[in-house]
Amino acid sequence: MLTPVILSGGAGTRLWPVSREAHPKPFMQLADGQSLLQKTLRRVAVLPRVQRVLTLTNREYFFRTRDEYARIKEARHLSFDYVLEPVGRNTAPAIAMAALRLQALEGPEAVMLVLPADHLINDQARFARAVDLAAEQAREGRLVTFGIRPSYPETGFGYIETSEDLVLAGVEDAASSNTRSASCTVRRFVEKPDFMTATAYLESGRHLWNSGMFCFTAGAYLEALQLHAPAVHEGAVACWEASALEQQPLELNPACFASIPDISVDYAVMEQATDVAVVPGDFGWSDIGSWSAVSELTEADGDGNRVDCETVLVDASNCFIRGNDRLVAAVGVENLVIVDTPDALLVANRDRTQDVKKVVEQLKLLDHEAYRLHRTVHRPWGTYTVLEESGAFKIKRIVVKPGASLSLQMHHHRSEHWVVVSGMARVINGEREILVRKNESTYIPYGTAHRLSNPGVIDLVMIEVQSGEYLGEDDIVRFDDQYGRA
Known part of the structure; x- marks a missing residue:
């Protein structure tokens, strides 16, 4: 073998x-x-x-x-x-x-x-x-x-x-x-x-x-x-x-x-x-070691531009543009790499793509989350996406895979309001266990042990609104977890 x-x-x-x-x-x-x-x-x-x-x-x-x-x-x-x-x-x-x-x-x-x-x-x-x-x-x-x-x-x-x-x-x-x-x-x-x-x-x-x-x-x-x-x-x-x-x-x-x-x-x-x-x-x-190498995977147009998203180009040449969910327009530019994500935008000279790692070095020195996390974060049970946040609240879209379950957990500094928009949720909220269906909601006070799981056969999609004096991801105490994180 x-x-x-x-x-x-x-x-x-x-x-x-x-x-x-x-x-x-x-x-x-x-x-x-x-x-x-x-x-x-x-x-x-x-x-x-x-x-x-x-x-x-x-x-x-x-x-x-x-x-x-x-x-x-x-x-x-x-x-x-x-x-x-x-x-x-x-x-x-x-x-x-x-x-x-x-x-x-x-x-x-x-x-x-x-x-x-x-x-x-x-x-x-x-x-x-x-x-x-x-x-x-x-x-x-x-x-x-x-x-x-x-x-x-x-x-x-x-x-x-x-x-x-x-x-x-x-x-x-x-x-x-x-x-x-x-x-x-x-x-x-x-x-x-x-x-x-x-x-x-x-x-x-x-x-x-x-x-x-x-x-x-x-x-x-x-x-x-x-x-x-x-x-x-x-x-x-x-x-x-x-x-x-x-x-x-x-x-x-x-x-x-x-x-x-x-x-x-x-x-x-x-x-x-x-x-x-x-x-x-x-x-x-190819070791795909830089954005220049990635750009070679896309066919160039007559002006040498290589694009991997919806674009409008005016007098642009020799550029590589990769986007996500929004239109990217470029006017009067040449020899650029433009990479757009929901929370960060990279603009670099095509001859300097090896130096992008220096941006990450600076983000680490600043302890900026953009070196570590995307807006959408993958977890064993599914994903969450941060839609909006401020010092007092954070709004997430949470997707839980069929049969998956989050840990039994508690937060010291935040409460959570859950609204189901698709699928069905099984929720442990303190001493109660309830089913929450589409267009229904439940409220989790801070200091309350709770667990979210998906008993259905389709993805559970819900909106979570957090509020409290501290909203960091490290404010979590896990009591039990099927993925070994407790």
């Missing part, structure tokens, strides 16, 4: 304001309505010999990930396994926990295909051939990475220098059907270069973009980790032994996992190991 390991996390700060800490890049929808995470699952679901998918993600993203997967019909034949990280510790510890999980399930010979959840690949057939080649090398005990033939001097990627000229070796594109060699040996990994160095790499015939995708057996990775990064290996094994292994999803022990060194798999293993192979391929790969 081949087991895809999907690494799903990271805030994707260069794609703010769509990607945020509570709504990271893998959940970002593209123009076709599918998220990057869903596209990653579809990509691996149709590979041969895949029966199980293992996902490494943060505990906060588990329920959203499960819901996203459930909508991919190509994956309904698969079994799903989850390892939940309490905090982010980079890729080397994450892959170590995945390797320990697969070793326990399938043995040390289990072949792992490690993929970030936020990449895009357009040519499925070539990708599948590259995976086959990598898996062959992995079964022989090698650590395998995937390299992308550079098409321009990119300074935002790391590079892989090979030990031979790719054209002369017949591996210019190992994913194509007419190559003479499956892979080549890695000479070294190179950090992100300046423009002149990247140009030289492009012309050398020996350099590939580092895609961040890998293939190896669980045993080979753990052996290499123990040899080259023993502190990471020791910490991962200790965390594994301290975690409740019988649970699914498997939640890693918070204290143990947080103590593992924070280091990437490139630094910890791949750059240190001697028997590393690279499978070059041209399968339409």
Whole structure:
């Protein structure tokens, strides 16, 4: 078997304001309505010999990930396994926990295909051939990475220098059907270069973009980790032994996992190991690492504009515009990126999209919620959307999925008035339990234990009006919760 390991996390700060800490890049929808995470699952679901998918993600993203997967019909034949990280510790510890999980399930010979959840690949057939080649090398005990033939001097990627000229070796594109060699040996990994160095790499015939995708057996990775990064290996094994292994999803022990060194798999293993192979391929790969990369997914009009919403453009050229629910008009502008969301607007020069992460850095310093949350926030039971707020009140639209339930909870500083606009609500309000139907309402005084659930088969939609001296989301005491948050 081949087991895809999907690494799903990271805030994707260069794609703010769509990607945020509570709504990271893998959940970002593209123009076709599918998220990057869903596209990653579809990509691996149709590979041969895949029966199980293992996902490494943060505990906060588990329920959203499960819901996203459930909508991919190509994956309904698969079994799903989850390892939940309490905090982010980079890729080397994450892959170590995945390797320990697969070793326990399938043995040390289990072949792992490690993929970030936020990449895009357009040519499925070539990708599948590259995976086959990598898996062959992995079964022989090698650590395998995937390299992308550079098409321009990119300074935002790391590079892989090979030990031979790719054209002369017949591996210019190992994913194509007419190559003479499956892979080549890695000479070294190179950090992100300046423009002149990247140009030289492009012309050398020996350099590939580092895609961040890998293939190896669980045993080979753990052996290499123990040899080259023993502190990471020791910490991962200790965390594994301290975690409740019988649970699914498997939640890693918070204290143990947080103590593992924070280091990437490139630094910890791949750059240190001697028997590393690279499978070059041209399968339409993109890491979707900036708004410039996202813009390339949309066809340009005659003026070079790429739009993903309703727009009116007057004397505008070479712009990318992505909006939400409202019209965006642009007059007399050029070379701009405009990204509009309900609570934040980004306007940037197209040549400066890598610097969007600096906006997020400033928002964090200001402790502004816009770096972390959208107006619409996903929860295990559904969503809530902040419609309006001031210092004394807040109005939300709450959507509860059929059969779902919020926690039994209480607030110290706010009261709540609920009006059902669609579906039916079952409400615990102090000592009473009542059904609230469409166009009916109920009032929850502050200090009262209460719970909202949806007993029906359609979404429950209601309007909540909060009032009180403090309306922060942290004014909540949970007594009981089916999602483990109490």
